[in-house]
Amino acid sequence: MDLPMGLPVDLKDWLFVEPAKVLPIFITVICVYIGLIALTRIGGIRSFSKMSGFDFAVTVSIGSIFAGIVMAEDPSVGQGLITLTIVFAVQLIVATIRQRSNRFETLMSNKARMIMVGDAIQHDQMRKAKISREDLYAKLREANVFHFNQIIAVIAETTGDVSVIHTNNVKDISPDIFKGVIGYERLTQRPKS
Known part of the structure; x- marks a missing residue:
């Protein structure tokens, strides 16, 4: 053969x-x-x-x-x-x-990047993280996000994972959780609802 x-x-x-x-x-x-x-x-x-x-x-x-x-x-x-x-x-x-x-x-690690703040996609950070809109939407679905107003933040982690932080009831955001994340200041400038 x-x-x-x-x-x-x-x-x-x-x-x-x-x-x-x-x-x-x-x-x-x-x-x-x-x-x-x-x-x-x-x-x-x-x-x-x-x-x-x-x-x-x-x-x-x-x-x-x-x-x-x-x-x-x-x-x-x-x-x-x-x-x-x-x-x-x-x-x-x-x-x-x-x-x-x-x-x-x-020297050894990449920095995590804030790729979404609330319902606002951070296009500059998405480009730098090399994540497409389709990738982002897939991660939102995977995290059981049903509506954009549930999203607090989406972070491209140093490992390549994407963390989706969402809730229906936001009281306060603890700044230490986002320490070292590029674009964190955008989250603190977000108007509270």
């Missing part, structure tokens, strides 16, 4: 795995999985968080490394575990430095 583009392949090799390879794959998965659990316990809650873009990149890297170890022709569990340990260590070091240094925090 030939695959498209003229690449020959033996269908048996393409669809099936040799029984002798199943046990090493199984043992590799178990060992790496146990190692991953141990590293997660050592690394703590932040190990798979999405508190920053860096955290998200680390999470994707961990998944890729795990898959690479398991899918390799000759998997090296030791090399894979060392690689995972280094990735976890770098994440912990970066998180610690970010916690202690505002300058490093600013």
Whole structure:
């Protein structure tokens, strides 16, 4: 049988795995999985968080490394575990430095952006966050917003998530919640209803 583009392949090799390879794959998965659990316990809650873009990149890297170890022709569990340990260590070091240094925090992280204040879309911030009107509306629906007058603010977070803050009864807005969000001053200048 030939695959498209003229690449020959033996269908048996393409669809099936040799029984002798199943046990090493199984043992590799178990060992790496146990190692991953141990590293997660050592690394703590932040190990798979999405508190920053860096955290998200680390999470994707961990998944890729795990898959690479398991899918390799000759998997090296030791090399894979060392690689995972280094990735976890770098994440912990970066998180610690970010916690202690505002300058490093600013260097490593994007700023959250206020993309909607009340029912007013902040087009300049939407452009900078590279979010379309359709993306915004999808997030509003996802947050169960039924009418624009329910919206207090919509924020494009540093992780790529969109936070929709809405209610039917706004009394006061606590400024600390919006600390560091670009465009927060627009929320404080909004006329109260």
